[in-house]
Structure formats: structure tokens, C-alpha cells
Amino acid sequence: MSAALPVKWLVVAVACAATLFAQSSAATLPRTADGKPDLNGIWQAMNTADWDLQAHGSEPGPVSSLGAIGAIPPGEGLVEGGAIPYLPTAAAQQKENRKHRWTADPEIKCFMPGVPRATYLPYPFQIVQGGNTILMTYAYAGAVRTIRMGNPAKSPSDTWMGWSVGHWDGDTLVVDVTSFNDQTWFDRAGDFHSDALHVIERYTPRGPDILDYEATIEDPKVFSRPWKISMPLYRHVEKNAHLLEYQCIPYAEDVLYGNLRHRQGGSK
Amino acid sequence: MTLRRIATLALAAVIPAAAQNAVPRTPDGHPDFSGVWTNKNITPFERPRELAGKEFFTPQEAAQYEKTHQFNVDDREGIKGTDADVTSAYNTFWWDPGTHVAKTRRTSVVIDPPDGRIPALTQERQKQLREVAEVRRRRCEKPGCELENNGQPGPADGPEDRPLMERCLSFNNAAPMVHSAYNNNYEIVQTPGFVGIDVEMVHQMRRIPIDGSPHLPANVREWVGDSRGHWEGDTLVIDTTNFNDQTSFHGSDQNLHLIERLTRLDADTILYRFTVDDPTAFTKPWTGEIPFVKSDGLLYEYACHEGNEGMRGILSAARADEKKAAQASK
Numbered sequence: 001m002s003a004a005l006p007v008k009w010l011v012v013a014v015a016c017a018a019t020l021f022a023q024s025s026a027a028t029l030p031r032t033a034d035g036k037p038d039l040n041g042i043w044q045a046m047n048t049a050d051w052d053l054q055a056h057g058s059e060p061g062p063v064s065s066l067g068a069i070g071a072i073p074p075g076e077g078l079v080e081g082g083a084i085p086y087l088p089t090a091a092a093q094q095k096e097n098r099k100h101r102w103t104a105d106p107e108i109k110c111f112m113p114g115v116p117r118a119t120y121l122p123y124p125f126q127i128v129q130g131g132n133t134i135l136m137t138y139a140y141a142g143a144v145r146t147i148r149m150g151n152p153a154k155s156p157s158d159t160w161m162g163w164s165v166g167h168w169d170g171d172t173l174v175v176d177v178t179s180f181n182d183q184t185w186f187d188r189a190g191d192f193h194s195d196a197l198h199v200i201e202r203y204t205p206r207g208p209d210i211l212d213y214e215a216t217i218e219d220p221k222v223f224s225r226p227w228k229i230s231m232p233l234y235r236h237v238e239k240n241a242h243l244l245e246y247q248c249i250p251y252a253e254d255v256l257y258g259n260l261r262h263r264q265g266g267s268k
Numbered sequence: 269m270t271l272r273r274i275a276t277l278a279l280a281a282v283i284p285a286a287a288q289n290a291v292p293r294t295p296d297g298h299p300d301f302s303g304v305w306t307n308k309n310i311t312p313f314e315r316p317r318e319l320a321g322k323e324f325f326t327p328q329e330a331a332q333y334e335k336t337h338q339f340n341v342d343d344r345e346g347i348k349g350t351d352a353d354v355t356s357a358y359n360t361f362w363w364d365p366g367t368h369v370a371k372t373r374r375t376s377v378v379i380d381p382p383d384g385r386i387p388a389l390t391q392e393r394q395k396q397l398r399e400v401a402e403v404r405r406r407r408c409e410k411p412g413c414e415l416e417n418n419g420q421p422g423p424a425d426g427p428e429d430r431p432l433m434e435r436c437l438s439f440n441n442a443a444p445m446v447h448s449a450y451n452n453n454y455e456i457v458q459t460p461g462f463v464g465i466d467v468e469m470v471h472q473m474r475r476i477p478i479d480g481s482p483h484l485p486a487n488v489r490e491w492v493g494d495s496r497g498h499w500e501g502d503t504l505v506i507d508t509t510n511f512n513d514q515t516s517f518h519g520s521d522q523n524l525h526l527i528e529r530l531t532r533l534d535a536d537t538i539l540y541r542f543t544v545d546d547p548t549a550f551t552k553p554w555t556g557e558i559p560f561v562k563s564d565g566l567l568y569e570y571a572c573h574e575g576n577e578g579m580r581g582i583l584s585a586a587r588a589d590e591k592k593a594a595q596a597s598k
Contacts (some may be wrong), residue, residue, distance in 0.1 A: 019536065029424060031293035032459075033294075033296075040459050040461075040462065055518055074460075110573060111293060111573070111574045112569075112574060116596060126464075126475065128457045128459060128462060129457075129459060130302050130457040130458065130459065132301070132302075133455065133457050134457070135455070135457045135466055135473075137464060137466075137473045141573075142471060142472060142473055144466055144471050144473050145468065146566075146567060148566075150373065153566060156568070157568075158573050159569045159571070160574060161569055163512035164492060171522070183574070187348055210484075215436060226296065240477075240479075240481040240482070241465045242475070242481070242484070243471075244484075244488070244490070245490045245491060245492065245569060247490075247491050249435060249436060249437055249573050250428075250435075250437070253426075253427040253428070253435070256427075256576075256579075257426065257427050257580065257583055260584055261425060261426045261583070262424075262425035262426065262581035262586070262590070264589070
């Protein structure tokens with residue numbers, strides 16, 4: 001009895017502290033004038049998911065003259081359960097993609113990256129949060145998405161960045177993304193999807209400077225079941241942090257049109 | 269400075285005091301520019317010679333001008349079978365330049381100098397542009413040149429030879445935000461310290477901090493320049509520098525200092541003014557004005573680069589021309 005009392009009190013004290021902490025965390029979260037969590041700012045993932053969403057060791061890169069800066073760094077997987085649940089034919093396609101990844105990856109061509117890949121490219125992105133509209137603007141390829149809050153309008157066609165409709169689930173921004181084309185990949189390892197892709201993203205502030213990001217990926221033409229990735233996104237807290245433009249078209253033109261150039265030593 | 273004062277005075281004249289109070293505001297008290305806007309109009313950029321001395325159309329004159337200046341490219345009879353018919357083979361399904369003059373009924377986008385004409389380029393800039401044009405002209409004495417949007421042939425040895433529009437890099441719609449043949453739509457999202465403007469044309473993005481932060485270091489150059497905003501009363505002033513040496517607005521160079529002023533006139537209108545200050549390119553600064561009108565439409569994704577079959581066609585045609593010429597000379 002005399003021994004049990006302190007334990008009981010300890011449990012109560014811990015519970016109280018936990019509640020207080022949760023409340024103060026929710027209370028200190030920066031909020032917009034309409035009371036939503038303020039996600040405005042520049043964010044970036046800190047992982048190697050763009051190399052491969054699944055766990056991978058380091059590997060040599062495609063250009064040996066670049067030495068250590070051209071090699072593939074290792075990374076822990078971000079896929080819940082470990083493996084992406086490909087249908088058998090899709091698994092074969094992924095292997096094929098991977099074999100040709102140094103020419104076939106749309107990232108090489110400076111094509112818009114799609115979702116969720118845009119989020120974990122090794123470049124920052126910026127959230128500009130209005131009441132009815134949230135812009136997500138990405139450094140890479142100048143890609144941009146408009147997230148329309150609760151807007152029932154339908155996309156008139158397939159798109160690269162998808163058609164994003166948002167709503168708030170408590171302090172979580174939930175974005176439902178549809179109307180994709182089948183041209184983007186999930187990573188440089190050849191992980192891919194079809195035009196039946198449906199992504200549900202969740203952005204939950206863990207505090208003022210960290211967002212917990214989750215994406216649930218459905219595509220019955222490619223996967224046997226929905227699957228999920230999750231990762232933290234970190235705020236750029238540097239003084240005067242600014243999203244610089246990474247206009248990559250000029251760097252991709254040789255890859256895309258090099259074979260159509262005026263031949264060297266011609267009549268130039 | 270004098271220029272700015274003139275612009276402010278002129279603006280006061282066009283805004284009724286009641287309208288200034290009626291504009292929507294953000295919780296922090298600034299005018300709210302949020303929403304989808306269009307700047308399409310068929311007002312001439314520079315005042316035509318025949319309208320010299322005339323700053324505004326009367327309503328009747330505006331209606332008459334609209335009647336006689338409709339953009340009609342469906343009538344292609346005269347050019348059938350020519351290269352021009354193929355190089356600009358869009359019809360009015362694609363083009364969307366608008367059908368009305370700007371609602372201010374001005375006779376030109378350029379409002380300063382008061383004659384509505386862009387000031388002369390500096391001697392040095394003229395020389396520079398002549399030299400560039402001469403090199404391109406000389407390169408086109410051999411086969412492998414393709415027609416450009418202005419109807420002149422230009423070299424096509426590689427994508428770098430081609431105009432920025434054909435490369436999906438810029439349509440000159442973003443900084444300054446000037447209308448062209450289509451996609452004249454802009455979505456503005458405004459937060460307490462920041463304004464983002466999504467430019468539908470080739471999805472260029474204007475990122476405008478309003479926080480007193482300095483411009484980027486001078487060696488960092490951007491396709492839409494580096495923009496910083498501040499408030500002057502109810503006017504959002506955007507100051508943009510750090511342009512690269514590839515873009516050019518009516519002859520400007522990388523020293524372009526662009527000053528844009530957005531004033532919300534009423535629920536449906538933003539008065540947009542831009543001043544082009546570039547002492548190495550122009551003999552004096554000049555200012556244009558375009559009203560932006562609220563749109564009930566949405567912005568859509570313009571994946572230009574991703575679907576750029578045009579570039580493949582242009583380069584392939586140039587290679588085919590070279591091959592044909594080489595065979596003919598054998």
C-alpha cells in the first residue's frame with residue numbers, strides 16, 4: 001500500500017505532464033489568422049529517398065570520373081513494411097526501368113517530378129498558405145502545385161503534378177491528389193506508377209520547424225494494395241532563407257535533343 | 269524618384285476615394301490581392317502613330333477599335349501552302365489574347381513617357397543587339413535555319429540557338445507580368461510576409477518576400493529575377509533585380525531593375541504598373557500599366573518543356589535542310 005501510492009502518483013504525474021506537453025505544443029504551434037497551423041515557409045526532406053524509396057546500400061554512380069560526388073549514397077527505407085507491393089508484371093517493369101535508369105528517369109530530363117517525389121527531391125520547396133488556396137512551389141524544374149481547399153472542381157486532363165484538393169483534419173493538412181499521367185517516377189531507382197495513381201498526403205506539424213509527412217499510394221494497375229511512405233520535413237531556419245530557382249531545362253537539352261544537333265565538323 | 273511621384277499622382281487621379289476603402293483586406297490590414305486574375309487585353313503596347321497625342325479612347329472609340337482589331341488567325345487563306353502556315357499553325361482555339369481594350373481605355377500599355385512609346389535604346393545596347401543580329405543573319409546564309417515566331421529565319425544548330433519561348437524557358441509574361449497571345453492567367457496567394465504569384469504561362473513562379481530581406485548576391489541570377497516587396501500605403505511595390513543575361517524585355521539586359529506596383533482598385537480590379545529602369549539598355553526609364561481583372565476560372569498546368577515536340581521538329585527540319593543542300597551540291 002505504502003509502496004503503491006508513489007507509483008500511482010507517478011503515473012498521474014506523468015499523464016498530467018504528457019497532457020500539458022501536448023497542449024503546450026499545440027498552443028505554441030504558429031497559426032494563421034484563421035486558426036490553422038501555419039505551414040508557410042521553406043521545407044526539405046533529409047534522406048536519400050530520391051535515390052531509392054526502399055532501403056539501399058551505397059553503389060557506384062554512372063559517371064566514374066565524378067568519383068565520390070557521383071556515387072549513390074546509402075539510405076534506410078521509407079516504405080512502411082519494407083517493400084513496395086508490386087503486381088508481378090509491374091515488378092518486371094520496375095526492374096527494366098532500373099536497368100535503364102541513367103537514361104529513362106524523367107528527373108534527368110528536367111520534367112516535372114510528380115507527387116510525392118517532389119516532396120523528397122534533394123531540393124527545398126516552399127509552402128505559400130492562403131485560406132482557400134495553398135501553393136507548393138518547388139526549386140526543381142520550377143514545378144508548382146495549387147492545392148484547392150475543398151474545391152469540387154475536377155481536372156480536365158491528366159497532369160504531371162496531379163490535381164490537389166485539400167482539407168484540414170484537426171491540425172493535419174490532408175491533400176488528395178489524382179489525375180496524374182503515367183510519365184513520372186517515384187525515384188531514381190525506377191519505381192513507377194500508372195495513370196491510375198491516387199496519392200493521399202498528410203502534413204502534420206510536430207512543432208514549428210518539423211512536419212511529419214505521409215503519403216499513401218494507391219494504383220491498382222501497378223500495386224497489389226495501397227502502401228505508405230513517411231518522413232519528417234525540416235524547415236529552413238536560416239536567416240533570410242529564400243527558395244532559389246533551379247531552372248534545369250538548359251541542363252537537360254543536350255540529353256533530349258543532342259542527337260539532333262548540327263554535327264561537329266559540318267558546314268558550320 | 270520623380271518618376272515614382274508622377275506615377276503616384278496619376279494613380280490618385282484614377283482611383284475614386286470610395287473604391288479605395290471598398291477593397292478586401294487581409295487580417296493584417298493590407299489590401300488582399302489573393303485570387304485568380306487575368307491581364308488579357310488588345311490595347312496596343314505602344315501608342316500607334318495615328319493615335320499620337322491621344323491618351324484615352326472614348327467608349328465609342330474603344331468599341332470601334334475592338335471591332336477593327338480582333339485577333340483572327342482562323343482566316344489562313346492567304347498563307348495556305350507557305351512556311352508561315354505551318355510555323356504558326358495555331359487557330360483561335362489556342363490563342364486567347366482577349367477581345368477588349370484594357371478597362372482603363374488607355375490607348376497604349378506604355379504610359380510614361382507620355383507619348384506612349386518605349387524610349388530609345390542606348391547607343392551601346394543598339395550596337396550590341398545589331399552585332400548579335402548580324403551574326404545570326406550571317407549564320408543563316410547556309411542551310412539549317414528555321415523560321416522563328418517573328419517570321420524571320422534563325423539558326424537551329426542546337427536548342428541554344430532558338431528563342432526562349434521555343435525552349436519553354438520564358439514567354440516574357442512573368443517579370444514584368446505582361447499579357448501575350450494566351451495563358452494570361454495569374455494566381456496570387458498572399459500571406460503576412462510573402463506573396464506568391466503562379467504565372468500560368470510555362471508555370472513560372474514569382475516568389476516575393478515582404479520582410480525587408482536584401483536581394484540575392486549579385487552573382488546569383490534568375491530567369492524571373494530576384495523580387496522583394498514592400499508596402500507603400502495600400503500599394504504593394506515589388507523590386508526585382510538579378511536577371512540573367514538571357515531574358516530581354518523590349519531590349520532590356522541583365523541590369524534591368526524592375527519596379528512593379530500593384531494597387532487594388534475594387535473587388536474586380538488590380539491596377540498593375542511596371543517601371544523598366546535599365547540605364548545600360550534604355551536612354552531613360554519607362555512605365556507601363558495593365559489592369560488585372562478578377563477571373564472566375566482556375567489555373568491549369570502548362571507542361572511546355574515536357575511536351576516540347578516542337579523543338580524536335582525544328583532541329584530535325586534544320587538537319588533535313590542541311591542534308592538536302594549537301595546532296596544537291598554533290
